[in-house]
Amino acid sequence: LLRGGKRVGRGRRVLAMDATLLPAQRSDGEAAWGVGSDGGWVYGYKLHLLVDLDTGEVLALRVTPASWHDSPVGRGMLWGVERFPGEKPPVVVADAAYEGEANFRLTRRRGMLLVTGHNRRRGRPKGRGRLLNLRRRGRGAYRRLLGRRWELETVFGLLKGPMGLVGAVGRVRGLKAVALQVEAWVMAWSVVAQLLGQAGLPITRVLRAVA
Helix, strand or coil, X not given: CEECCEECCXXXXXEEEEXXXXXXXXXXXXXXXXXXXXXXXXXXXXXXEEEECCCCCEEEEEEEECCCCHHHHHHHHHCCCCCCCCCCCCEEEECHHHCCHHHHHHHHHCCCEEEECCCXXXXXXXXXXXXXXXXXXXXXXXXXXXXXXXXXXXXXXXXXXXXXXXXXXXXXXXXXXXHHHHHHXXXXXXXXXXXXXXXXXXXXXXXXXXX
């Protein structure tokens, strides 16, 4: 069985989820203020993605006002991940914004393994899922997997930079209109990823070349 250019049932899929801010017009009443990873504030929306890092396939997409927290949105996206017979539990990598006990419980029930960053400002984790996550982060294999988050950040960079998503979003107002623009741009990215896969160019190799 082939899915997105990769044989399912062999190896282990590595998925990544993250979010990025998209500036909006100040006259857009449905947008909101949100803080980015660099600590800067942006008025606009937030694009949340869940991506298969080996095929480039977009498994889930959400667009929200920029003030929405990543963790519950990520939890909603994880509900829709399909599992296939004979497939090893997928690994989901994410930053510390998704380090919530509810997310670890969900991924356990769904037969997935969530590995996230750790926010030291929150102190030592107390829940079972967060404690196990902290221990896994000390192992070299999981550290390397967690390091693959940058591949999704590169996807965001391509969408917002060369592919012109920021400019497209800035020309419309309202959550529905912004979501339609985002879906069109992400669909274009998915087509490119699929064509590259068919040509025998894994998306990870292309991302490394672009970076």
